[in-house]
Amino acid sequence: MALEELYREVILDHYRNPRNRVELDAPTAHADGNNPLCGDEVHLDLIVADGIVTDIAVTGQGCSISQSSASMMSDAIKGKTLADVNDLTAKFKAMMDIDANGDAGIDPDRPGAMLGDLEALQGVRKFPVRIKCANLAWTTLQEALGN
Amino acid sequence: MNDLGNVRADFPILERKINGKRLAFLDSAASSQKPVQVLDAMDRVYRTRYANVHRGAYTLSQEATDDYEAARRKVTRFINADDDEIIFTRSTTSALNMVAYSLGLNGLGEGDRILTTVMEHHANIVPWQMVARYTGAEVIYADIDSGHRVATEAVTEMIDERVKIVSISGMSNVLGSMPAISEIAAAAHAAGAVMIVDAAQLVPHAPVDVKALGADFLAFSSHKMLGPTGVGVLWGRRDRLEEMEPIEGGGEMISDVTLDGSTWAPVPHKFEAGTPPFVEAIGLGAAVDYLSELGMDRVFAHDRELTAYALDRLGEIPDLYVQGPADVHNRGGAVSFSMPDIHAHDLATILDQEGVQVRAGHHCAKPLMRRLDVPATARASFYIYSVREDVDALIDAIHVARKIFGV
Numbered sequence: 001m002a003l004e005e006l007y008r009e010v011i012l013d014h015y016r017n018p019r020n021r022v023e024l025d026a027p028t029a030h031a032d033g034n035n036p037l038c039g040d041e042v043h044l045d046l047i048v049a050d051g052i053v054t055d056i057a058v059t060g061q062g063c064s065i066s067q068s069s070a071s072m073m074s075d076a077i078k079g080k081t082l083a084d085v086n087d088l089t090a091k092f093k094a095m096m097d098i099d100a101n102g103d104a105g106i107d108p109d110r111p112g113a114m115l116g117d118l119e120a121l122q123g124v125r126k127f128p129v130r131i132k133c134a135n136l137a138w139t140t141l142q143e144a145l146g147n
Numbered sequence: 148m149n150d151l152g153n154v155r156a157d158f159p160i161l162e163r164k165i166n167g168k169r170l171a172f173l174d175s176a177a178s179s180q181k182p183v184q185v186l187d188a189m190d191r192v193y194r195t196r197y198a199n200v201h202r203g204a205y206t207l208s209q210e211a212t213d214d215y216e217a218a219r220r221k222v223t224r225f226i227n228a229d230d231d232e233i234i235f236t237r238s239t240t241s242a243l244n245m246v247a248y249s250l251g252l253n254g255l256g257e258g259d260r261i262l263t264t265v266m267e268h269h270a271n272i273v274p275w276q277m278v279a280r281y282t283g284a285e286v287i288y289a290d291i292d293s294g295h296r297v298a299t300e301a302v303t304e305m306i307d308e309r310v311k312i313v314s315i316s317g318m319s320n321v322l323g324s325m326p327a328i329s330e331i332a333a334a335a336h337a338a339g340a341v342m343i344v345d346a347a348q349l350v351p352h353a354p355v356d357v358k359a360l361g362a363d364f365l366a367f368s369s370h371k372m373l374g375p376t377g378v379g380v381l382w383g384r385r386d387r388l389e390e391m392e393p394i395e396g397g398g399e400m401i402s403d404v405t406l407d408g409s410t411w412a413p414v415p416h417k418f419e420a421g422t423p424p425f426v427e428a429i430g431l432g433a434a435v436d437y438l439s440e441l442g443m444d445r446v447f448a449h450d451r452e453l454t455a456y457a458l459d460r461l462g463e464i465p466d467l468y469v470q471g472p473a474d475v476h477n478r479g480g481a482v483s484f485s486m487p488d489i490h491a492h493d494l495a496t497i498l499d500q501e502g503v504q505v506r507a508g509h510h511c512a513k514p515l516m517r518r519l520d521v522p523a524t525a526r527a528s529f530y531i532y533s534v535r536e537d538v539d540a541l542i543d544a545i546h547v548a549r550k551i552f553g554v
Contacts, residue, residue: 003500007493007551038492039516039523060521063492064552090550127496 005123006130007064014068014117014125019075024057033060033140035132040066042137043145051082065087070137072117082145086108089138089147092118096131150450151441158532168502171540176320176348176481176528177506178370181434185373187434192426200425201399201416203299215425218432219415222380225435226357226365230549233516234381234418235428239347240270242366242381245418246343246395250312252279259284260309262314264297265328265518266319269511271345276313279367284311287337295471303334305418309461316348317365318479321510321526322471323454324469325479347371350380351530352450352479352512354443359464362389368377372438373531374431378424388414395420414469438531446531450480453529457482457538464545466554470524483510486545491523495541498525501544503537 027045034041040062047055052061056074073092077085096102106114106122124134126134148155155161156461158180163170171181187503192214196205200215224236224488236242243453244398255263261275265288275286287310289302294357297315306313313335316423334341349355350365351372357365365382370376393400393411397420402410411417455475462468485491495507507525516523527541 003497003551039513040492063490065493087433128280128495130492133492 001125002123006127008121008123010072010117011064011068014071015064018058018067018071020058020071020078022053022057027057029144029146031140031144033055033143035062035136037064038077038133039113040133040136041071042066042140044137044140046144048082048145053077053080053082053085062136063123063133065133066106069118069121069134069142070140072121073141074135075142076118085141085145087145088115089142091115092121092138093135095119095122096125096127096134096144098131100124130141135139148376148533149449150452151531154182154441155425155532155534159183161532165504166500167248167464168500169536169540171503171537173529173533173537173541174504174506175525175530175533176371176526178334178376179351179373179530180532181375182373182437185375185430188474189426189430191377192376197426205240205505208453211425212430214429216422217232218428218435221432221439222469224380225355227358228382229385231413231415232382232385234383234415235423235425236366236379236381236390237377237424239345239366239368239381240379242336242379243270243345244274244366244381245381245394246349246366247274247314248498249279249391250341251275251282251284251433252394253392255279255282255284255311257283258309259311261286261312261314262289262302262305262310262536263287263288263314264291264302264316266291266295266297266322266324266512266515267316268320268345268347269513270347271314271316271512275312276487288514289315291324291515293320294473295322295519296324296477297505299327299330302326302331306334306340308340310335310338311345311377312341312343314343314345316347317343317355317360318346318352318480318481319471319512320348321483321512321515321524323479323481323483325353329359329361332363336361336379346492348481349526350481351438353447357382357384362484366448367448369427370452371546372431375427378427378431380431381418388418391418393417393420394416397424421500441531443509449531449533450529451475451478453533453535453538454478454480454482456535457527457529457541460538460542464542464549467545470521480529481526482496482528485524489548489552491525493552494525494545497545497548498541501540501547503541503544505541 042060350367400420489509
């Protein structure tokens with residue numbers, strides 16, 4: 001059933017217990033994202049030092065998809081180089097791209113190998129109106145990093 | 148069948164399956180479904196009587212013009228207006244913009260106030276904010292009370308000599324609340340202010356007699372009352388329309404045009420620049436016939452019965468909060484609700500899988516969402532074709548959502 005693919009347990013876990021929902025003292029990058037149509041909000045604070053995302057804080061409100069995507073993203077990029085973050089962002093957006101053929105390189109035999117928990121959001125593609133919810137955190141991240 | 152008879156048979160779309168499930172269409176406050184009588188009326192024009200209106204002395208143009216003006220008289224009678232008091236617009240939104248700009252730019256200035264409420268649709272907030280920016284006037288807002296109603300005194304105590312315009316919804320699209328318009332209109336008039344009613348929900352769902360209501364202007368849309376999209380109505384009291392300036396110039400709306408200037412056609416045509424949406428207006432005429440035959444008292448009673456049933460059944464669900472009056476006194480059939488553990492968008496996605504079509508979001512009322520301190524609500528709303536089975540499907544689907552979210 002498609003609903004079970006959408007609302008995977010890992011998504012609901014990140015929704016109920018969002019990671020990195022803290023405040024940072026001296027962020028070096030910041031961006032606010034919102035979806036005017038549905039009111040989802042994601043606010044990001046980052047500390048980037050020597051080309052590495054050393055810390056991230058996420059706040060905001062919205063549906064389970066927007067908030068779990070932000071939470072998973074924060075876990076996935078913490079400690080990564082900016083090059084790795086950009087690579088991950090491209091891979092995530094490809095996974096969400098309804099026009100892209102195939103699975104954006106995700107190996108069904110090795111779940112999580114490419115994008116970790118984030119692969120759970122694959123099911124969102126079956127619900128096109130919700131794709132923008134999944135992408136909100138990543139678009140906000142690109143804005144914060146000046147991309 | 149429901150208490151209005153076999154009306155469901157007139158709505159072909161109700162046969163559809165959604166995601167393999169029975170369609171429970173619960174978003175009529177956003178737009179209603181259309182009966183075959185409306186579709187046929189428009190089809191007939193396009194197939195047999197179509198040409199531009201008010202243009203030629205030839206048969207087809209005359210027939211289309213006759214049908215268009217007959218539709219105007221139907222709408223006029225439907226709200227007990229006088230002849231030539233109905234202007235066809237694009238929508239409620241364009242009707243409100245028309246009156247806002249015309250009154251605003253030809254009369255408002257620094258120190259003047261426009262009074263509305265926190266529960267309004269953006270269509271009754273943003274045009275006033277825009278006019279305020281151009282004129283230096285100020286928009287002020289009456290609050291809702293703890294029961295999510297707009298108390299008459301909450302509005303009237305804000306009316307003083309600075310208030311030139313009072314513009315209020317006759318039935319909230321989020322809360323269902325119905326302010327006492329005639330009492331507010333009396334207070335507005337006593338202070339010399341103009342009274343405008345956003346009747347986008349009121350006219351489709353309740354009997355409206357503009358003479359009893361006592362307002363100066365009333366705006367509503369065809370597509371929420373069984374008619375097609377693309378046409379709305381601005382009713383204005385004859386003397387108000389006479390003194391009001393048009394804001395759109397063009398064909399149809401003139402008496403004479405010279406290189407030095409122009410004079411206007413009589414009311415209502417001076418407000419209908421360009422080719423009007425006349426086929427849509429004719430469709431609205433058929434919708435008005437349909438509703439008149441049912442009787443708006445019965446339509447209102449039907450909505451009320453379903454609303455009472457929905458409030459009752461939603462009350463069974465733990466951790467579900469109805470945003471709006473808890474009983475059907477002075478209340479229309481828009482039932483908004485929120486659940487702390489399930490966001491409205493998640494709820495709407497899950498309900499959709501069960502065939503239940505509800506609106507989730509801010510319902511074009513972001514100031515109200517902030518006032519209620521909720522990010523969004525889900526909203527179920529009813530119309531003549533709605534039945535208890537639709538409400539039951541909603542309740543069952545909410546339980547599916549609760550199971551998925553583990554609440």
